[in-house]
Amino acid sequence: MANRPTENTTRDIRAEQIQQWAALWRRQTPSSVVHVDAAKLFDGSGQDAETHRQVIQDSLAAAGAPPADRAAIDRILAEPTGVGGPCSRFLVVTDGEPAVNEILAGPMASPEIVTFSPVPNLLPLLIDRNNDALYLIVEAGREGGEIQAFRARHNGTLHHEDVQGRTDSLNKVQAGGWSHSRYQNHSEEIWKQNQNQLAEAVDALVRELRPRLLVLAGDVRAVQLLSEELAPASREITSTVATHVRAAGSSRDALDEHVAAKLDELRAKDESAAIDRLSAGDFENGAVGVGAVLHSLQQGQVETMLFDLDSLGDRTLFALASEPWVASAPEDALGVAVLDSVPAALALARAALVADSRLMFVDPGGLPQQTGVAAVLRWPTGPAVPGGSRPIP
Template sequence: MDLGFLRPLYESGAPVASVHLDTSRGNRDADKEIELRWRHLREELTTLGTDEATLNVLEEAVGGGDSQAFGTHGQSLFASEGRLLSSHTLTEPPRQDRATWSPVPDVLPVAVDRGRHQPFVLVALDRVNAHVTAYPAYPNRGPASERDVTGDSLHGIDVMSRGGPGNLGGYNGRFPGKSVAQDMWRDNTAKVAQHVRDAVAEVDAAVIFVGGDQEAISYLRDNLCERRVDVPILLVAGGRGGPDAEERLHEAAAEALREFVVQGQEHVAAEYHRKLAHDQAVSGTEPTLPMLSEARVRTLLLGAARDREPQLWGSPTEPILVSSHRGDMDDPESAFRAPASALMLRSAVMSDSGFTELRENGEPSGDSGAILRYASHT
């Protein structure tokens, strides 16, 4: 996963307040519950020394934006010097409400959540009509966009008549008009393919899910390949044909998305373990730190379980430096301590490293490691 979207959080040289809280809305008391959670976090931030202007701008943002949507979700907010730096809606609530006031933002919950939920496009398709829906990577009150595409039909066109001796009548037979029908269906899916391409670009989709008529889906695949849409196209159950088919389509797409995300994480984990045997990866926090400080990490792997997370040393002037020893900093006198994940992710962001959540048997892990840009000789 590309961490570039986090880079603006490191532009401020002042301390940053990071807030992660449950903003789920499933009952009439949701607003009051969110207010109480925030009040507790505000008290923590006040104790840590957060200035009033920063607290006030956070309070204005709590529960706002896409986190107002009904359902289960969370929110991550970052602010500094009375200015809101960033707001992210989390597709899952944080494991626990949390607030920090530190020289570096606490971004692990955002990175983990972004990696677990990829943007996608969902297509319900038959030979004449299609419904194309684009979903972003974060919870929203609705999809990013919806497009209904209506193509040409065979209504009023006599394509089923015999064409002479040797031609079989009927839908599955041979008849002169059958190629006319197939050409029409191909033209219809060519129109759909352009809308799918636009939807993919709109949300930077990682995958396309398609349900419906098999022959139309085959034509759609061909058209998308011609348009060089380099996104996996996966078939799911359901499609057009009424509420039941559409409900099956959305349920199948949700399950397929979970599997797609897990498979992506497993693919990176498998590569990580292969490269460990050839000195092209390192395992554990201590071996990873010098690799980050030397900008040698291609992909940082961190687990989301932080119960026993150590404190590390960071530099206010050299953001890629991170170590368990103060003396490794460029200016030990100005060095500061912060949670390991916060400093390791800052280093990864500022050295253009990627990120993947590290899991153990499908559950959040507390481990860390890195795939290197080139082999380690240490």
């Protein structure tokens, strides 16, 4: 049986990523950022990859990126992704050294970026990681099963193990009479023992990794027996898909579609819960609109910042070199050096992340008052003054 990653390990990896991104936003060294559809980086029907990479090089040069950055980016973009299906490359390079080199699976969720700036645009990476739920897939068979752990929108498997039980007498005999019944009962008992063993391994992994979702697939009877053996904590997050992906010639399409739909349900549930907290008690727990959110950031109140990028539009703010990290005008910078005027979403996300706030990107129109940004606060602000109103930009 494979060694399991502990909950602390997976949490530490995630925390390390967030700290890395926050560190990129704290420093003032200009960086080159490229976010590009990986399909354009390799020759295909009517497509010249070398020409496209040259366009990227020319754009970086025009933006002021140094030769060392451009050389590193060209080298990385020429490398195969090793990922099947659509994906994109996201790179941040500083002084010729890659600070971020990520392959983002699935269709691009953000526009292409080719920039050189003191405030690297990490929004495509953060949007991609918006639904970062950890989940398990268990494929059950008569002899045991296979367990895999994944993180949504990440490439590769976080954990994999095969649980092999007994295989003797699993094929139910076709003989007649008393002997037939005895062997049938014996096979069924072995089958139950194997699923009990698999359930113990699944329950242990659920306790250690605390996944948001557990998907069961495989032989119909094996899945039924496995479901009955799972602990309550595992059953609470279980979803079953009627497909036998381990069978010869079978397709994983139904399983993949089921997982994608369930992860989208989790994302919608998280979004709804955050908006409910935001709206509770006449917005005692929240700030709505750019002005109110800026004030909350300056007070260190923001627990979760929510973005509706469509509603936020093309508004810009000023990114600052240190706390409070963002200002609506240079005269509001409290004496802190202004680095650049950047899109409001970038400036606010940067200020929130370096202050250890969580970021959430919601569906268009999902925030109260059709605003582009809101924040769930770490402590209530108190009820609104009678006859007054909360600040809205």
